[in-house]
Amino acid sequence: MTQALYRKYRPKGWDTVIGQDHVVQTLTNSIKADRVGHAYLFAGPRGTGKTTVARLLAKAVNCLAEDPAHRPCNTCKNCEAVNENRFMDMIEIDAASNNGVDDVRDLREKINFSPSQGKYKVYVVDEVHMLSGGAFNALLKTLEEPPPHAIFVLATTEIHKIPATVLSRCQRHEFRRVPVDEIVVNLKHIVAAENLIADDEALTLIARQSAGGMRDAQSLLDQLSSTGTKITLALAQTVLGTATSKTVLDIISSVLDHQPAHGLETIHRALDSGADPRSLARQIVEYLRGLMLIQMGNIDQVEATREVKIQMESHAKSFNTSEVLRMMKIFNNAATDLRGGWQPSLSIELALAEAIENPTESPQIAVSSLLGAASDPPKSVPVTRTESQPEVKSASSPLGKRPCLTSL
Numbered sequence: 115m116t117q118a119l120y121r122k123y124r125p126k127g128w129d130t131v132i133g134q135d136h137v138v139q140t141l142t143n144s145i146k147a148d149r150v151g152h153a154y155l156f157a158g159p160r161g162t163g164k165t166t167v168a169r170l171l172a173k174a175v176n177c178l179a180e181d182p183a184h185r186p187c188n189t190c191k192n193c194e195a196v197n198e199n200r201f202m203d204m205i206e207i208d209a210a211s212n213n214g215v216d217d218v219r220d221l222r223e224k225i226n227f228s229p230s231q232g233k234y235k236v237y238v239v240d241e242v243h244m245l246s247g248g249a250f251n252a253l254l255k256t257l258e259e260p261p262p263h264a265i266f267v268l269a270t271t272e273i274h275k276i277p278a279t280v281l282s283r284c285q286r287h288e289f290r291r292v293p294v295d296e297i298v299v300n301l302k303h304i305v306a307a308e309n310l311i312a313d314d315e316a317l318t319l320i321a322r323q324s325a326g327g328m329r330d331a332q333s334l335l336d337q338l339s340s341t342g343t344k345i346t347l348a349l350a351q352t353v354l355g356t357a358t359s360k361t362v363l364d365i366i367s368s369v370l371d372h373q374p375a376h377g378l379e380t381i382h383r384a385l386d387s388g389a390d391p392r393s394l395a396r397q398i399v400e401y402l403r404g405l406m407l408i409q410m411g412n413i414d415q416v417e418a419t420r421e422v423k424i425q426m427e428s429h430a431k432s433f434n435t436s437e438v439l440r441m442m443k444i445f446n447n448a449a450t451d452l453r454g455g456w457q458p459s460l461s462i463e464l465a466l467a468e469a470i471e472n473p474t475e476s477p478q479i480a481v482s483s484l485l486g487a488a489s490d491p492p493k494s495v496p497v498t499r500t501e502s503q504p505e506v507k508s509a510s511s512p513l514g515k516r517p518c519l520t521s522l
């Protein structure tokens with residue numbers, strides 16, 4: 115039994131769709147009232163349930179249950195056929211691989227044939243934004259005059275790429291990112307059903323990492339459960355690559371102690387053993403973000419094991435907030451620096467040097483002027499706390515890097 119969790123726990127009825135109540139409400143109302151449209155556009159981030167809801171719609175319009183309020187019933191022969199992936203009248207097309215005019219022409223020829231099993235032929239076109247311009251035009255002709263037995267569900271993660279002419283012919287539904295707590299509830303349900311053992315913090319981390327995508331969260335859980343051991347926060351962090359490694363702690367300590375040699379040595383050791391410099395920089399930023407949260411009194415939002423939290427609290431006391439912000443900016447630049455191809459470690463080495471050098475003088479000016487904070491800038495530098503002095507900001511940062519808070 116190796117069925118993926120997200121397939122196994124894919125909702126079979128409207129009541130189990132997670133985080134998309136507004137879409138479900140509208141669709142179930144139209145099914146009850148027997149007022150189903152002929153063209154739908156489902157837009158939203160990946161893994162939020164667009165094709166799942168499209169399947170539910172296909173099942174509901176073809177369900178044989180007497181009472182429309184009970185469709186899909188999951189017991190009639192049509193519902194069962196959809197659930198077992200053998201329903202001929204639900205046609206799923208991946209526009210990423212069938213994006214040409216010929217593919218759409220082919221669809222237009224076949225669409226006029228009556229459904230073979232159910233009442234409606236439901237075409238689910240996934241990643242519809244991938245269609246070529248010509249294919250969109252061909253599709254548009256079909257959307258203008260669809261045969262009465264045809265329903266289109268176009269799904270996309272990139273609605274801005276859909277021509278207005280197509281948009282205007284579709285009933286549009288926006289799928290939202292699923293909130294972390296709703297994902298956690300669902301993961302707990304799967305954990306119980308699969309007889310897995312998992313810590314709540316680990317499930318929260320999985321939910322956060324999946325950025326509101328239910329499918330991604332379930333896939334991550336799948337990956338972790340395949341280790342065959344208890345799913346702890348430490349395990350989740352290791353597998354997801356978000357663990358605060360000793361490397362990160364050592365690098366931050368070397369900044370604190372003004373020990374560039376030790377810091378560089380730590381970086382080189384990590385890179386020599388296969389670490390990716392940019393992901394190391396990201397881990398440092400994530401750690402610094404934790405320090406900032408602690409300094410602001412939000413320790414609850416910090417995801418770290420108890421041992422790491424103890425170390426973090428100590429670091430949070432040793433740096434002031436503007437130092438932490440400055441380091442975040444420096445290492446964030448290193449994490450997003452796409453250059454340095456000839457010497458991949460250069461960005462993070464520079465970041466370390468920059469973080470250690472001159473740690474207190476200028477950054478407070480930059481931060482206070484950017485934030486409009488009420489702290490006093492050093493008297494030697496004339497600064498007014500307005501947004502209109504970019505030259506002061508850029509001059510205040512070592513190596514000419516302009517502080518930038520937008521990435522925070």
Ligand SMILES: [Zn+2]
Pocket residue numbers: 176177178179185186187188189190191192193194
């Ligand atoms: Zn049914």
